[in-house]
Amino acid sequence: MPTTMASPSTIETALVANNICKSFGPNEVLHGVSLNVVAGEVHALLGENGAGKSTLVKILSGFEAPSSGALVYEGRDVHWSSAEAENSGVILIHQEFNLAEQLTVEESIFLGREITKGPFLDKVRMRTLAQGYLQALDCYADPSARIHDLAVADKQMVELAKATSRNARVLILDEPTAVLTGKETKVLFELIRRLRAQGVAIIYISHKLEEIEEIADRITILRDGTLVGNYDANELTKDDMARLMVGRELSDLYPHILTPPEDAEIVLEVDNLKIPGVIFNASFSLKKGEILGFAGLVGAGRTALMEAIIGLTQNVSGEVRVFGKPVAYKDLSEARDDGVAYLTKDRKEKGLLLTHGLCPNFSLFSLQKFSNLLIDETAERKAFEAASKVFDLRVGDMSVPAGSLSGGNQQKLLLAKVMEVAPQIVIIDEPTRGIDVGTKSQIYQFIKELAEAGRSVILISSEMTEIIGLSHRVAVMCNGTLSGILQGADLEEHEIMRYASGLKGNGKYE
Amino acid sequence: EKFTIGVSIPTATHGWTGGVNYHAKETKKRLETTYPDLKIVLVTAADPTAQANDLEDLVSVHKIDALVILPTDGGPLTDPIRQVKESGALITVVDRALTDDTIQDIYVAGNNPELGAVSAKYIKKALGGKGDIVVLRGMPIVIDEERFDAFMEGIEGSEINVLDHKHANWNRDDGFTVMQDFLARFPKIDAVWAQDDDIALGVIEAVKQAGREEEMFIVGGAGMKDIIKRVMDGDRLTPVDVLYPPSMISTAMEITALKAVTGAPLKGTYIVGSPLITQENAKDYYFPKSPF
Amino acid sequence: MSSMTTTGVKKTRFNLDLKTIGPFVALIVLFLIGILVNQAFLSTGNLTNILTRSSFIGIIAVGATFVITAGGIDLSVGSMAAFISGCMIVIMNTLAATMEPGIMIVLAGVFASVLLGSAAGFVNGFLTTKGKIEAFIVTLGTMGIYRSLVTYVADGGTLALDRGVRTIYRPVYYDSFFGIPYPVLVFLGVAILGYVLLNKTVFGRHCFAIGSNENVARYSAVHVDRIKTLTYILQGICVSIATIIYVPRLGSASGQTGTLWELEAIAAVIIGGTVLKGGYGRIWGTVVGALILTMIGNILNLTDVISNYLNGTVQGIIIVVAVFLQRGSWRKKK
Amino acid sequence: MSSMTTTGVKKTRFNLDLKTIGPFVALIVLFLIGILVNQAFLSTGNLTNILTRSSFIGIIAVGATFVITAGGIDLSVGSMAAFISGCMIVIMNTLAATMEPGIMIVLAGVFASVLLGSAAGFVNGFLTTKGKIEAFIVTLGTMGIYRSLVTYVADGGTLALDRGVRTIYRPVYYDSFFGIPYPVLVFLGVAILGYVLLNKTVFGRHCFAIGSNENVARYSAVHVDRIKTLTYILQGICVSIATIIYVPRLGSASGQTGTLWELEAIAAVIIGGTVLKGGYGRIWGTVVGALILTMIGNILNLTDVISNYLNGTVQGIIIVVAVFLQRGSWRKKK
């Protein structure tokens, strides 16, 4: 841990932003936003998808230059690059990962600040330190493991370790918990509290309002790039926050969903599916019109299981039946043509072509349907415009590449892309990751309609409330084993946790 | 009213073509000063395709009245040259025969088979018709074929045994490498036919390195100044050289220019022989200034 | 790294223009230079020559555009061309020995050529995708292999096409249709087809997708390996088309045929604005790229102010400058 | 690549091994073949020849390992070597004309060589980083430029080193230290330095980072452009070292010197297990790669069972197979 840590008394306001404006090409996305972060506070930043949160924090940390407006850091005016900002202790953890896939954990943590002994790297030292940083976050990834072999959550932990290893005065976390489950979130919060106590100013962005309620001291709310207001955390209830963000009253988040008839046709059956080393045993079935939730700790094997079912993983044993017909898909197109679609949780690496336009991204998965010999571009565009209404993509200019969309809007684009093939069975992995409350309810509504229209849904989510709120039944995975399927009265948080952690059911954590 | 001669030659891809380029440039200067109303356009090409392109340009752009060409490869260029002919230009072919010899007005013929034959004859004589030799060949193209076949024919019937032959691409480095390996492989080598002086220079170094200068002698080819110097100095490693003068391009250019300007009735074939260069006649072939 | 993309985006608009017009600007500049250097440059004869010549490299480069857009590279095209021409000639000669030289023999040769091209392309594609060997190495290997094979077939010399067949075949290169030489027409045809295929079809879209992120493609039900292999096959076919119009020109093939065509083709593609890292391809750019390269050679022949030895220097400089006109454009593809 | 990751995890270990031992396996196999082909292969003379020869490509390839690891590529090394040798000779000859041939002249030549190498490397680096032109194009351009410049300087012919100087300089190639030829020692030294630099220093680590993801590196306050330029300068210096031991061998340079060395060097690097897409480099692999390539040529010269014409085929196949031994290993680097 950094030793030269400024104590709260020495600094009052750590970082001030005075009516920042930011435009990308023609369209302005921040219209004079001001922010004032005090040392030793957790300052939450709230706003809908596309409100401008990430853009604002990128400006604060020098990754973007403001079009106008000023930054004041510890009394000085600053116009800094990300490197300068980092050296002065303003550190941003990006909403999207910022790690080099081929480097090892240790290399990533010390990149740009390698410790040397004479002219040479002091690997031993860096290794032990890295280990320390990670353990402080009780993450047990091997410092010499390569980033691309890590599970998403571990990647996030590496990002955190990287930040804590630096001498942070202002730590900015852009939706850090989007890829974390409850367990890791707790660890993170402990870290945040510890830093706050040391006088670090923390800017915290999240769409999970209960987290805000738990951790935030002050809250700044943005809407469409303008400042709604700046509040004391205990002034606001979750509903207030939601209302202020969205600008209207929100109906109940989780809609009531009709349960499918007992005798509903079984559309998907999985018997004793196994993948050496990853999935040890999984059997379940899915009814027409049913929403089957999948809960578990990160790394439990849910994604792995689904990827096996839709044919992305080879050397899978066990039997899978779709509409009663045994299948062993060799790639996604076979699954797609059977009406089975999968929505990945890794939108950046597997979901979207970040450098390509929105429309091509949207149609990539369903392209056949717009093509007889040649692609019917008008039909494609029409479909895209329709979909962008349904999923209400908030983009100024439809010609920007997907990578420039706000995190949430990227997620919506991904949803639209997968849904365009009108699947009978849809597997959605973390569908609301990084989605604002307003949009969330839209997506839930959408899932409800899917189910009630007789489609079947498998919902993987690390948000317990979401799982419970939407699912008819919940399958729980524990360390590569499907440890139990809960419904009715059993369908509540603690019971699920028992199965997820191996206290109950046939799943075990050694 | 100017008279334009187009000169198309291969790019300097090895020592010999380097020499051709040098002599062509020199001759161009000389001729253009001696004949004021003569214009010479010099173009170089790396392969037949590029050379065919050059011919097109010489006709369509420079409207040449005569063409002097050293074909990168006679076969493929026969047709493009015929087209130049059809444009009414006088055609002088140098060194490499076309597949249709009715096209050329003047043919300054180098004689590749002769180079092979002369080398064979000398080696046979020097070894008393008996011994083990190695052969380093050029690039795998027609010229190399002709030389090699003629050489093998030349030693036929004798007890001269070709231990092995490898391509050294008319290149010193390859000559050095290939010879190193020959030396490692064959305990007894009586003579080396290197076919080209660039290769020969590489071979000489390899032999020196192995300290086997006393064991063998080397016959190169072309008449590069360094080698001729050695022959003059009576170096026992390179007792002779076989001429294959890059200066033949000058001869061709001069004849063509003469005909162009004086309209002298020059036609037919001028064979540039491949005489054996020995210590006695070496000085006649030594041009210290030439880069080749 | 959304912010990367961010900066990327601002550039995009800007560069897309530059990328689109860049090659054309270069072409026009060269054109003007040509005129200044020598009036004769403008003569129809000369212009037709340029067009006809550029068709070899051009056709091959169109194929290369697909390979590169899909994130691959093919260094073997030059020797592949030599190899295919060689085989064509051998086949046609053998036939000519048995039967009356006739159009059938030529067709047989053409057929064989296309067959060989596809096969050769398939080999490259198969080794890269299924063999999981880097395209650079695979094609570096096949480059050596094809070249030495043709040298072997030609027994170190030059393979010459049978006279009779030649006379029948010859027009394919030398004749023209309403003043437009056949090779130019073929080139145009290939370019148009290539354009449609790359920009208007599912296949083309999939090439872009694979080139810019193979995983995303895989997760979007794209048959990555199949598409990639297809791009190599396409490249092979383009090479065979190029040889089909090359053979009648010189009626011969040797180990020297098509040396360095691979670099010329790739250069044409990149000059045209296609991104070497994949994910972004432009057929028309490629066509212009091929024209630029041919025009450089032509202009160097128009003047003797520059020593022949320095041709390489001029070419090198122009290539770099031409790409410099699109500077930065490829950056955001990271 | 989730599911890939899964398998990826196990693969990694597996492949890392393969990547480490792969080249060595290939080397050993070749070695055995060599012995079978011809007893002479094992003669100390022959083995020293192999080592000495491989030092040119080897030293250059060590430099290439840095460039490639940092995500670049340098196609100009071959002609750069020719250019530098040419200049060295000219410089030493001019000096020799003015003063008594002596060690000083040689030193002057060596100094000039290193200077030129760094300069040439800097040009490549500058154009790629500041000019934002793809390395492939920049170095393709400079490749043509250097080569034609040396042809120009050599007036199309061959530049020969002054006899006097030669005799002084000659030992640098031909003499040896306790039976180990100097070139081999130099090669070893360069390799060790390279290894330390790449694996034990900040610079090396930054090369990996840049090659793996340039933006991340830039955000981590790595001086991306500086480091990349440095890798090219390093490459240039390696080339100059190679020429310093090359020139005394034959005491000459021409437009032909070092043709295709670039491809050999790159092949050596890849065969050695370095990832062409950048982010992962192995110096020792590169050294082995260079040995493999030289050994292939040597073995082919030791036998006459295979037609000369087919050398290229054999080389091609071996290169592909050698890399195939590490199949898949580069896949997950995407």
Ligand SMILES: Nc1ncnc2c1ncn2[C@@H]1O[C@H](COP(=O)(O)OP(=O)(O)OP(=O)(O)O)[C@@H](O)[C@H]1O
């Ligand atoms: N322990 C592991 N070893 C190897 N690969 C793993 C491991 N855990 C997960 N993966 C792979 O990494 C990918 C993403 O990691 P993640 O942990 O999110 O998936 P998961 O294991 O299914 O966990 P979850 O249940 O959270 O989806 C998955 O597709 C899975 O195949």
Ligand SMILES: Nc1ncnc2c1ncn2[C@@H]1O[C@H](COP(=O)(O)OP(=O)(O)OP(=O)(O)O)[C@@H](O)[C@H]1O
């Ligand atoms: N590089 C860019 N080019 C063009 N527009 C951009 C770029 N980056 C962001 N934007 C736009 O700026 C707006 C704000 O984006 P930002 O990422 O800040 O939203 P956000 O509040 O972080 O949303 P989320 O909660 O989904 O992450 C969005 O409309 C987005 O499309």
Ligand SMILES: [Mg+2]
């Ligand atoms: Mg955001």
Ligand SMILES: [Mg+2]
């Ligand atoms: Mg998951």
